[in-house]
Amino acid sequence: MRTFDFDLFVIGGGSGGVRAGRIAAARGARVALAEVAELGGTCVNVGCIPKKLYSYAAGYAESFHEAAGYGWNAGEPGFDWQVLKTRRAAEITRLNNTYRALLEGPGVTLLQGWATLVDAHTVEVDGKRYTAKYLIVATGGMPFVPHFVGREHVVVSDAMFDLEPFPKRLLVVGGGYIACEFASIFNGLGAQVTLLQRKTHILSEFDEDVRQFLAAEMKKAGIDIRFNAQISAIRRGADGLDVMLERGTQLQADVVLSATGRVANTQGLGLENAGVALDDKGAVVVDAQYRSSVPSIFALGDVSTPMQLTPVALAEAMVVVDALFPDPKQARSRRKVDYEFTPTAVFTHPNVGTCGYTEAGARQKFGEVTIYSSEFKALRHTLSGSSERTFMKLIVDKKTDRVVGIHMVGADAGEIVQGFAVAMRAGATKACFDSTIGIHPTAAEEFVTMRQPSPG
Numbered sequence: 001m002r003t004f005d006f007d008l009f010v011i012g013g014g015s016g017g018v019r020a021g022r023i024a025a026a027r028g029a030r031v032a033l034a035e036v037a038e039l040g041g042t043c044v045n046v047g048c049i050p051k052k053l054y055s056y057a058a059g060y061a062e063s064f065h066e067a068a069g070y071g072w073n074a075g076e077p078g079f080d081w082q083v084l085k086t087r088r089a090a091e092i093t094r095l096n097n098t099y100r101a102l103l104e105g106p107g108v109t110l111l112q113g114w115a116t117l118v119d120a121h122t123v124e125v126d127g128k129r130y131t132a133k134y135l136i137v138a139t140g141g142m143p144f145v146p147h148f149v150g151r152e153h154v155v156v157s158d159a160m161f162d163l164e165p166f167p168k169r170l171l172v173v174g175g176g177y178i179a180c181e182f183a184s185i186f187n188g189l190g191a192q193v194t195l196l197q198r199k200t201h202i203l204s205e206f207d208e209d210v211r212q213f214l215a216a217e218m219k220k221a222g223i224d225i226r227f228n229a230q231i232s233a234i235r236r237g238a239d240g241l242d243v244m245l246e247r248g249t250q251l252q253a254d255v256v257l258s259a260t261g262r263v264a265n266t267q268g269l270g271l272e273n274a275g276v277a278l279d280d281k282g283a284v285v286v287d288a289q290y291r292s293s294v295p296s297i298f299a300l301g302d303v304s305t306p307m308q309l310t311p312v313a314l315a316e317a318m319v320v321v322d323a324l325f326p327d328p329k330q331a332r333s334r335r336k337v338d339y340e341f342t343p344t345a346v347f348t349h350p351n352v353g354t355c356g357y358t359e360a361g362a363r364q365k366f367g368e369v370t371i372y373s374s375e376f377k378a379l380r381h382t383l384s385g386s387s388e389r390t391f392m393k394l395i396v397d398k399k400t401d402r403v404v405g406i407h408m409v410g411a412d413a414g415e416i417v418q419g420f421a422v423a424m425r426a427g428a429t430k431a432c433f434d435s436t437i438g439i440h441p442t443a444a445e446e447f448v449t450m451r452q453p454s455p456g
Contacts, residue, residue, distance in 0.1 A: 015043050016041075031107075051181060341425045366399065
């Protein structure tokens with residue numbers, strides 16, 4: 001029988017890779033994990049965590065302004081970009097160290113460097129080779145920048161947290177959640193923001209009412225959103241960047257952020273050496289248990305799944321670990337990730353929270369559906385002076401009365417929808433919602449007090 005240096009070798013120290021490595025090691029496996037950058041991956045270092053921190057920072061601008069309606073006279077607030085960057089960097093370093101402790105605790109061997117596959121059981125890191133019975137590729141995704149003249153002048157989302165100096169004029173290219181979030185953040189922090197979207201709407205995968213409502217709120221907050229617009233060229237001029245659009249319009253900006261999507265980070269990993277199959281977008285092809293075309297190699301998270309969310313990567317990691325290194329204290333069961341009612345949020349201003357099907361998707365899946373929706377000014381803003389409004393929507397399968405879609409645009413939408421997501425996974429019907437006592441006065445109670453279906 002062949003002997004290996006490790007039972008499991010993980011390539012990538014992001015959320016999914018760290019979860020797989022530390023749980024496998026805690027169950028007695030000999031585990032190595034290779035990471036070329038800081039531990040924590042995109043989410044911790046240049047994604048979810050710093051982005052949410054900056055979103056909080058942007059929210060204070062609104063709060064200072066609104067406080068006057070409640071009798072507070074705080075004077076003219078001032079914002080220090082350097083302080084925010086320094087504080088964020090310190091928190092990310094703390095999290096990096098936390099991830100390291102999580103891995104070192106159960107005995108994972110950490111290797112700093114770029115890892116490449118040599119064959120189905122061998123990995124090379126900085127010239128040294130290691131063998132393992134199983135390999136997990138968890139290298140995540142990377143920003144995609146389209147080709148146009150002057151693309152070298154744009155930045156990607158990874159660079160947005162340490163810009164120097166703070167951009168007075170920011171041009172965001174794209175209409176997905178990353179583009180919308182950064183547009184909201186920098187608008188709140190004081191930049192003049194323009195968002196270019198080549199389509200007729202933002203947030204393509206979201207409910208149409210949600211994307212229309214959010215676009216209106218973003219415009220109301222001062223973001224210049226331009227649909228059906230694409231860049232043809234960028235040149236550096238005397239006063240920043242000169243941006244030419246395909247229809248002849250010209251804009252100027254201090255920074256241009258390209259947020260037009262992400263692709264699987266599979267280049268330079270040597271996957272072809274092991275015979276690992278990729279799809280037409282460059283992502284690793286896997287089966288329901290996240291096994292690639294090579295039996296000893298698995299892939300999870302953004303490198304292989306179309307649902308690029310940190311909690312999804314964590315759930316996929318547990319499926320792999322349970323299959324390869326089952327917990328001896330628990331009955332053997334084949335864990336499976338059910339993606340159908342996966343909640344998600346967009347940390348724009350206001351937030352978006354959603355779970356389940358869009359209206360269009362529900363009609364296609366279930367046939368007849370009943371729609372309930374509500375738009376209102378939140379109680380907070382009756383005195384704050386803000387014109388921000390809240391939107392909520394329920395989608396109900398007419399045949400079963402089950403709530404199959406829940407959508408919200410408003411303050412703390414992600415926090416609110418997370419709770420309702422539990423009910424939806426449990427199969428809650430509209431009758432269950434109707435019979436639930438609301439917490440008054442809250443925005444969340446609107447979801448259990450909608451009685452009249454929306455017209456149409």
